[in-house]
Amino acid sequence: MSLGKLLERIIQLVPVLLGVSLIVFVMLALTPGDPVQIMVGEQAITAEQEAELRRDLGLDRPLVERFFLFVANAVQFDFGQSYYHGRPVADVIAERLPATIELSLVALIVALATAIPLGVLAAIRKNSIFDRMATVGSLLGVSLPGFWFGILLIMLFAVHLQILPVSGRIGYASEVLTVTGFLLIDTLLAGDIAAFGEALRYLLLPAITLGLPMTAILMRVTRTSMLEVMRQDYITFAEAKGLPRRRVLYRHALKNALIPTVSVAAIETGSLLGGNMIVETVFGWPGLGRLVVESIFLRNYPLVQAAVLLYAVTYVLLNFIADILYTVLNPRVKL
Numbered sequence: 001m002s003l004g005k006l007l008e009r010i011i012q013l014v015p016v017l018l019g020v021s022l023i024v025f026v027m028l029a030l031t032p033g034d035p036v037q038i039m040v041g042e043q044a045i046t047a048e049q050e051a052e053l054r055r056d057l058g059l060d061r062p063l064v065e066r067f068f069l070f071v072a073n074a075v076q077f078d079f080g081q082s083y084y085h086g087r088p089v090a091d092v093i094a095e096r097l098p099a100t101i102e103l104s105l106v107a108l109i110v111a112l113a114t115a116i117p118l119g120v121l122a123a124i125r126k127n128s129i130f131d132r133m134a135t136v137g138s139l140l141g142v143s144l145p146g147f148w149f150g151i152l153l154i155m156l157f158a159v160h161l162q163i164l165p166v167s168g169r170i171g172y173a174s175e176v177l178t179v180t181g182f183l184l185i186d187t188l189l190a191g192d193i194a195a196f197g198e199a200l201r202y203l204l205l206p207a208i209t210l211g212l213p214m215t216a217i218l219m220r221v222t223r224t225s226m227l228e229v230m231r232q233d234y235i236t237f238a239e240a241k242g243l244p245r246r247r248v249l250y251r252h253a254l255k256n257a258l259i260p261t262v263s264v265a266a267i268e269t270g271s272l273l274g275g276n277m278i279v280e281t282v283f284g285w286p287g288l289g290r291l292v293v294e295s296i297f298l299r300n301y302p303l304v305q306a307a308v309l310l311y312a313v314t315y316v317l318l319n320f321i322a323d324i325l326y327t328v329l330n331p332r333v334k335l
Helices: 004-031 037-042 046-056 063-075 087-125 130-143 146-160 183-189 193-230 231-241 245-283 288-297 301-329
Strands: none
Touching: 004 063, 004 288, 004 301, 037 046, 063 231, 063 301, 087 130, 087 183, 087 288, 087 301, 130 193, 146 193, 146 245, 183 193, 193 231, 193 245, 231 245, 245 288, 245 301
16 A cells, blocks of 8 residues: 555544544533532532532533543543543553453454354355355344343353353452453463463353354355355356366355455454443453443543544554455455
């Protein structure tokens, strides 16, 4: 990609982030509830103390001034202080972000490892019992609410079978030295295979719950794209040349069929960050999604605004990566 294209993408990012910031700022301002009253709770304070607290938090300023102040500080990567934690927002997010990234990556791996083989097999065995079952399964995967499916998994594997834990990232008895913040990596770095297995057990249910909708969507996209590619002339020509069917399917057909799958996967990977709010809440996963939900209830405006900005940047970057992968899978596509 040329430098001009890269600068063009960066310039396009500016109005997106400004629009997202404005929408979130307005929605939070219109949401009922006062951060000061929530922080104070039932404590008895004087009007002067309340006014001083409001002034310290910057809530005594007009909305327009607060918005432009937030934008000016965000350009310098300063997202202010968390009302609830009393620490910089960036530090609070940095503590929770590894847990969310780890969960999202494992969910993505589960989705890709399941969806692409199922989509290819469904296309090869079109109108078979397997194809019909895969179609019904994909419809169920898209239709089932994440929180409901997560609760079902908890009831089955944690309550009845008692083989998987209900919530958290790892048992209290396990002590893991934090190096990267990713428990699976930190346990391997420490050489503690038992802790690695325990961390994986805690991760399994939320990852499956989060990756189910993505699996269903990618499976349908892969199947449809594979069927379309298999009807192309170059596939017929390759088969007429006597090439092995496996080679035709996986070297010629699948490579081109994955182009729309990559596009959808990039978008769905971004949606994992939004979907993990529900999943992390259901499973008590100490990640960014759960932190955002808690911050919304606490009217912790700076933290919510910074987290949503992070989500927006992630969406744009993932679409940018998908465009680059287009050129790898199909050199005829030019950015």
